[in-house]
Amino acid sequence: xxxxxxxxxxxxxxxxxxxxxxxxxxxxxxxxxxxxxxxxxxxxxxxxxxxxxxxxxxxxxxxxxxxxxxxxxxxxxxxxxxxxxxxxxxxxxxxxxxxxxxxxxxxxxxxxxxxxxxxxxxxxxxxxxxxxxxxxxxxxxxxxxxxxxxxxxxxxxxxxxxxxxxxxxxxxxxxxxxxxxxxxxxxxxxxxxxxxxxxxxxxxxxxxxxxxxxxxxxxxxxxxxxxxxxxx
Numbered sequence: 667x668x669x670x671x672x673x674x675x676x677x678x679x680x681x682x683x684x685x686x687x688x689x690x691x692x693x694x695x696x697x698x699x700x701x702x703x704x705x706x707x708x709x710x711x712x713x714x715x716x717x718x719x720x721x722x723x724x725x726x727x728x729x730x731x732x733x734x735x736x737x738x739x740x741x742x743x744x745x746x747x748x749x750x751x752x753x754x755x756x757x758x759x760x761x762x763x764x765x766x767x768x769x770x771x772x773x774x775x776x777x778x779x780x781x782x783x784x785x786x787x788x789x790x791x792x793x794x795x796x797x798x799x800x801x802x803x804x805x806x807x808x809x810x811x812x813x814x815x816x817x818x819x820x821x822x823x824x825x826x827x828x829x830x831x832x833x834x835x836x837x838x839x840x841x842x843x844x845x846x847x848x849x850x851x852x853x854x855x856x857x858x859x860x861x862x863x864x865x866x867x868x869x870x871x872x873x874x875x876x877x878x879x880x881x882x883x884x885x886x887x888x889x890x891x892x893x894x895x896x897x898x
Contacts, residue, residue: 667687667696668696671687671696671697671698674698675687675698675739678698678700678739679739679741682741682801682803682805683700683741683803684700684701684718684738684739684740684741684804684805685698685699685700685739686698686699686700686714686717686718686736686737686738686739687699687736687737687739688710688714688734688735688736689734689735689736689737690732690733690734691725691732691733691734691735692732692733699714701715701718701804704718709728709730710726710728710734710736713726713736714736717736717738718738718740719890719891719892719893720738720891721738721740722738723735723736723737723738724736740805741803741805742765742766742767742805743765743766743767743805743806743807743831743890744766744767744768744769744805744806744807745757745761745766745767745768745769745806745807745808745809745886746768746769746770746771746800746802746806746807746808746809746821746825747768747769747770747771747809747811748771748772748793748808748809748810748811748812748817748818748821749770749771749772749777749810749811749812749817749818749836750770750772750774750777750778750779750782750783750788750790751772751777751811751812751875752875753811753836753875753878753879753882754770754783754811754879755782755783755875756875756876756878756879756880757809757879757882757883758770758783758786760879760880760883761883761886764883764887766807766886767787768786768787769786769787769788769789769800770783770786770787770788770789771789771791771793771796771800771821772789772790772812772817773790773791773792773793773817774790775790778790792817793817793820793821793824794820797820797821797824802824802825802828802830803828803829803830804828804829804830804831805831806825806828806830806831807830807831807832807833807834807886807889807890808821808822808824808825808830808832808833808834809832809833809834809835809836809866809882809886810822810833810834810835810836811836811866812836813836813837813841815845815848818835818845819845819848819849819852822835822845822849822862823849823852823853823854826854826858826859826861826862827858831889831890832863832885832886832889832890833861833862833863834862834863834864834866834867834882834885834886835862835863835864835866836864836865836866836878837864837865837866838865839864839865842862842864842865845864846859863885863889866878866881866882866885867880867881867882867884867885868880868881868882868884868885868888869881870884
């Protein structure tokens with residue numbers, strides 16, 4: 667591999683940025699593709715977009731007869747739960763089994779305890795104090811679960827700005843309407859706000875915290891594997 671390509675690939679990996687090494691099987695020529703390239707006229711755009719979602723490497727043949735091997739490098743997906751609540755307690759083992767790295771943020775130290783969340787990465791701090799360290803990115807999902815605007819609003823806005831693949835918020839439609847007013851007043855665009863999954867979770871009639879956790883995880887997986895906004 668060309669040293670410049672290797673350097674760029676390693677930089678993408680260390681910076682939690684997705685990249686695909688495209689190798690022409692006929693000529694041996696190689697290039698590096700990133701999600702930003704999909705906005706152009708890349709002949710492999712559809713296939714690259716699919717591979718960025720699936721994370722799977724493999725051969726692909728084009729209509730023109732060319733054969734390429736796509737070596738996919740995507741960051742491990744993460745879930746950040748804002749709120750050390752009962753839903754979060756149920757989500758922790760489910761998300762872990764599904765292969766997600768999980769972080770829980772809640773400044774309320776009575777809730778954010780190791781006893782309630784054994785083995786979790788637990789940050790008993792205000793989101794404003796820890797979001798920079800978490801470094802939200804397009805391979806991170808954020809679910810705001812406290813019902814408290816002082817805790818939830820900032821990470822929702824930060825997640826939208828960072829392009830997180832999923833942003834969800836607990837609350838009724840009335841609560842979400844008030845949330846919209848606050849966030850738009852603080853600079854969030856209407857289009858970005860419309861991507862928030864609220865009321866949170868797949869529409870399965872969930873009632874208990876455990877059932878809501880299942881519904882939330884379902885939509886997180888759908889957003890990761892099928893693309894933003896596709897929760898059908």
